[in-house]
Amino acid sequence: MRFPHVRRGKAEEPPGIVGVARVDLRTKVLVRRLEPGDIAVIDHADLDRVSADELIACRVAAVVNAAKSVTGRYPNLGPRLLLEAGIPLIDDVGAEVLSRIADGATVRLDKDVLYNARDQVLAKGVLMTEETLDAAMEDANAGVPTQIDSFAANTLEFLRRERDMLTHGIDVPRLTTRMLDKHVLVVVRGYRYREDLRALRPYIREYRPVLLAVDAGADALLEAGYRPHVIIGDMDSVSDEALQVGAELVVHAYPDGRAPGMGRLRGLGLDGVSLPAPGTSEDVALLVADACGASLIAVVGTHWTLEEFLDKGRPGMASTFLTHLRVGSKLVNARGVHQLYQSRISGWALAALMIAAAVTIGVAIAYSPTGPILGNWISATWHTFAYWFTGLFK
Known part of the structure; x- marks a missing residue:
């Protein structure tokens, strides 16, 4: 859904991120319903790294948190992971946002402001940046x-x-x-x-x-x-x-x-x-x-x-x-x-080794005095197997 703005007689798409809002009090329940491009609306104080990993895996377009993602209680890693993944995090918008937004509604997020389809302000918070996160983490380390x-x-x-x-x-x-x-x-x-x-x-x-x-x-x-x-x-x-x-x-x-x-x-x-x-x-x-x-x-x-x-x-x-x-x-x-531990031998290396071994055996058979005899035996064995295999379908 588009949010048309009329400027100089033209309909222009407004700035920000437009997506479907998915709302839930519990982040671990919400992630089961998220689709790529959704805007996750959560109420998660001290956003932990497990929840952040799940949100990242769902490929959300943005996260709007009703609570403070870093309360200062301890240095939690969730917000940092979201920023590193390039996912905007709007912090501390207030618990009332959970009742203002219907699950599945189309919304627009422009910087630190969340709008509905009629361009009405639903919530305003703090856009988490590297600078604001560093300051919050410094306070959290003291706790x-x-x-x-x-x-x-x-x-x-x-x-x-x-x-x-x-x-x-x-x-x-x-x-x-x-x-x-x-x-x-x-x-x-x-x-x-x-x-x-x-x-x-x-x-x-x-x-x-x-x-x-x-x-x-x-x-x-x-x-x-x-x-x-x-x-x-x-x-x-x-x-x-x-x-x-x-x-x-x-x-x-x-x-x-x-x-x-x-x-x-x-x-x-x-x-x-x-x-x-x-x-x-x-x-x-x-x-x-x-x-x-x-x-x-x-x-x-x-x-x-x-x-x-x-x-x-x-x-x-x-x-x-x-x-x-x-x-x-x-x-x-x-x-x-x-x-x-990670295997040092890749699948391609094993395939190349098998091909090299097959070529070596083929060359040895071709230039060996017993090569023609061995070749005839392999040919006869192959024809016997082919005759038996095709017979299964007759």
Whole structure:
């Protein structure tokens, strides 16, 4: 849709970016609906790098954030990734924009102002630039010590409250998927999961591990060409398609037994089991694999570093740190595989080597005293095979 402006008797297209607005409070839900060229309207304070990666992969034309993309709490990497990808980021436009814009409406973004189809101003924010981002990051770096203190306090509190679970593990429901003495690959749709899954193809092909997905990790596996065996989570970010591939479904419930995700499964006509447990769904997946007797637990996309724990932006990430300590003897992080090792022999080099070998063998046969005899034998063998093969279709 065009936004015509009349100037000197001519209809001219106004400046800026015109696109379809996609609106959602939750970025991880929104990315499932985005199409290339859309304008993503989000409400995401401290935009993390996982969400930014997803927005970039969707090839959005621009991002309009109702909240501050950098609050100063810690130096989050999401805004930097968007700027490096050349995606305009309009920051802190206010929560009212979410009610002013209908999902699917055509809008125009000109610098830091968002217009509707009638050229009325919908929102105005701050256009994020390298200079404004550098200033925000400088302030955010000063807040890191406070966040570390808070993280340490949350970790100790969780350790006191859930020491029995961390000591003895959790009681898992009965699953038909066998994990005893097998490798289990736990997949979270986190940072650089695509690269890690590509790097793990030889491992998956050779060891055939149990594929345990955490929520939208099931979609990550489908995207890579695999089918999950088990899906664990609160079922809020995984697609209907992934839920219906035949995997065993375990709904991570609140410690008091409430499991909102069960309602979604029933609505799809699917069966699942409820597993009440504290912590995150990522923690529960690791503890289930450990309790089911996995000999090795490889992880893709999980939270591993302090920066990632802070990036998640909630006190519950302390449980992930402690869960890693519990299953640490079995835990292998697959994140760096594609950086640690890449094959030095390309496909073209192998093809050239095979051609050179075939030419060498052909020359050896042609100039060898036994060449005519060997040539006749190859010819007879070929004709015998051709006669047998064509006979299959008669």
